[in-house]
Amino acid sequence: MNPVHLQTLLAIVEEGSFEVAAAVLGVSPSAVSQRIKALEKETGRVLVRRTNPATATEAGEVLVQAARRMALLQAETNSRLRGRLERVPLSVAVNADSLATWFRPVLADVAGFRSATLRLRIEDEAHTLALLRRGDVLGAITREAAPVSGCDSMPLGMMRYRAVATPELRDAHTRDDGVDWANMPALRFGPNDALQDSDLEGRLDDAVRRHRAISQIPSSEGFLEATRVGLGWSLAPELQVDRLIASGELVLLDATVVQVPLYWQRWRLESDLLERLTASVAAAAAALPAL
Structure with a gap:
């Protein structure tokens, strides 16, 4: 061909x-x-x-x-033969919460590769696998353990999420029997964000969930700030909210912990840069609780 x-x-x-x-x-x-x-x-x-x-x-x-x-193999080969900085594109799909927390050391590692550029595609971890399957990226952070054809899968750990709000918002929407989930304003990251709905299963039926006051904030940092200032309650990563809970700016709404398993799936390809990228992802994921 x-x-x-x-x-x-x-x-x-x-x-x-x-x-x-x-x-x-x-x-x-x-x-x-x-x-x-x-x-x-x-x-x-x-x-x-x-x-x-x-x-x-x-x-x-x-x-x-x-x-x-x-293209990846050709760029690596050119770099070795020519002894110059041939920019090798490393395309990776990652969810926004990971990028805002544990994944950040990977950026510093790739900066040290010198012969590589990083192209990130931001997508919910439940949907990143589609980008890998189409060949849009060579690696992806995903919830799926079963490897895509032609790829290897490696467990990374758990992202833990907690329901949090400002003390004022909690107090304004607390009844004798507990939190008024139906009427307390809520935050959602985007249309593909299904974590909150799964967290409310057993508390509110579908009809009530659809009619709540929900603000959509499609930025991990903006989502956290909207939670901090009281725009709504959120299901947020522990890695982001622990310090705000410690300072009293946010409070836990209940004891429930939502755990999302994460895996690194990558092309099954002999590539020095891809191996280094995989090692970097594995090292950064040490900040996550084990699966």
Whole structure:
């Protein structure tokens, strides 16, 4: 299979159009189109959906993943042979809570790799595996232990979440029988955030949960600040709220601990940089309670 054709397919998927891919590759749009047609003829499959943006078909995603692997190996090889800083892209999917807490030492480690660049994709840990399966990233923080085809899976530990609020918000929504979960304002990270709903199972039925006052804050740091100033109660990582509980700015609403297992899944590929990245993730995850 022609490596140039694979590189062209990857450029189209990354840039979202034949025209932009042509500009990035320094060739004409017609040349890009001819390369993809040749690749589709060779494979006997349609590889690109001619939509806006252009996307890979299921067959195309298989080749995109292969193209990314080739790009990583080529960049590493160039770095060794040329004795210069060939920037190797390390694409990783990580959930926002991990990035804001235990994952941060990985950033410092990659800074010391010198020949690498880090491209992070932020997604809920329940959904990062889709990026790995499509070949958009070479590693992902995920809840899933079972490895994706062609990948290895490594347990990292548990993210522990606690229901917290300001003392004032708790006191304003506490009845004789406990916290008034139905009427206390709440915070949600985003539309894919299902942790809070799972935490309320057995306390509130679905109909009541849907009609609560909920603010959506799609930033880990902003989510914590919104909790601290009393915009709503939240289910927040222990690693973030322990100091605020110790200072009295936040209080625990109950004794429940929601535990989310985390795993590192990565391509099964011989790559020095990928091995170093995996070692860095494992070391950083030492801050997490064991599975």
